Amino acid sequence: MEKRTERLFAQARAAKGFMPDDEGAALFDAARRAGAAVAATGTFVEVGAWCGKSTVYLGAAAEATGAVLFSIDHHHGSEENQPGWDHHDNEVVDRATGRIDTLPFWRRTIDTAELGDCVVGVVGHSGAIAAHWRTPLDLCFIDGGHGEAPAWTDFRGWSPHVAVDRWLAIHDVFPDPADGGRPPYELWCAALESGEFVEDGECGSLRVLRRVVPPSGAR
Secondary structure (H helix, E strand, O other): OOHHHHHHHHHHHHOOOOOOHHHHHHHHHHHHHHHHOOOOOOEEEEEOOOOOHHHHHHHHHHHHHOOEEEEEEOOOOOHHHOOOOOOOOHHHEOOOOOOEOOHHHHHHHHHHHOOOOOEEEEEOOHHHHHHOOOOOEEEEEEOOOOOHHHHHHHHHHHHHHEEEEEEEEEOOOOOOOOOOOOHHHHHHHHHHHOOOEEEEEEEOOEEEEEEOOOOOOOO
16 A cells, blocks of 8 residues: 555545444555546545545545545434434534534544545535436445435435446445445435446445446436
């Protein structure tokens, strides 16, 4: 591993977040493969950034391949991050508003990693942004809210933008419901059952799929 990549991995591990190291490395590998597959500048999207841990893994691959990563998050946290839930972190609560605000933490993570040239933060709700998106994606990583409504909004909004022979990655896919919530697993099942995607790698709860036919209605 190159020294720059080693340094970025160390910074990713130090950032706030929930992604295990091996899954982060697998995400980097998938994104690097996606970036290397295109002759021009690759386009990556991550849906759900929290404080930038996954952004650095993806940004490292974008930097290595000349791609650009658009990191999409409203930065107010998902349902499972709110007070009273297991994944709440009081440190990211804005004292002035009383709401979660991870944007300053995300920005600090990206600035520390010096990835500003290839990572673009997009602040807003995933569904609204997806509805106005027009650029085909070489890689889309879905790791936003894990409740049924936000998860399906992310999937339905972004998976159609993945180009043929390009990749869709979904985090927190747990076939056993005792291990985690169902929506990410259901998204993964829906992608396979559609016939539009095939399995193309996994590590822990990370699943990587490759699009083999255009989305329904676009053939």
